[in-house]
Amino acid sequence: MNAMSKIPLTVKGAEMLRQELHRLKTIERPSVITAIAEARAQGDLSENAEYDAAKEKQGFIEGRIADLEGKLSSAQIINPAELDADGRVVFGATVELEDLETGAMVTYQIVGDDEADIKQSKISISSPIARALIGKSAGDTADVQAPGGVRQYEVLDVSYI
Known part of the structure; x- marks a missing residue:
């Protein structure tokens, strides 16, 4: 095992990176090589x-290809x-929460940095909320340091989907 630690990615996240890599290698790279040749001809x-x-x-493009190949x-x-995590919050889990102050319900999936997309309710494993949730189970509360102070969430449900 080298010094680089393994980067967790969900199956979907890995597929997304593979598709981007494929596009860069089959479309972007050849088109930029053509553009360079045409410009050189001038x-x-x-x-x-x-x-x-x-x-x-x-x-x-070459930097991004190297970056994606490294990540993959x-x-x-x-x-x-x-996953078999006995109902605990782990990487990849989908967590249903209640904001104890507002009563609002939110659902997040905990994913890798490259996959995080708040619009799709996917939060990064390195985000404060994900870090506060890791290891918790339904019925637990998590204190999350938010910009406006500490927010308390109750974990209502943990699923692996």
Whole structure:
């Protein structure tokens, strides 16, 4: 095991990264290579804005490809449906909460940094709320340090879906 720790990813998250990697390699990379060749054909590279822009874009694409390949190679892919965590909140779990102050109900799935998307109710494992929830079970309360002070949530249900 190298110094890089495994990055947890859900099955869906890994698939999302794989799709992006595939698109970069099959569409973006070839198109930027073509753009560089076309810009180079225009002659003088010292004042060639198209060439500079294409080279910059190529650098970005290659960097992102390396980034994605690194993430996928060090990923620990977790299928939430196969978790057996005895009702505790773990990575990949979906948690139904009640905000004890407002009575509002919220449901979050705890995912990796790359998958987090609050619009889809997916929160990062490294977020304060996820950190406060890890290890809790239905009936427990979690204190979360929020911008406006501490918020208390009661865990109503934990599912692995």
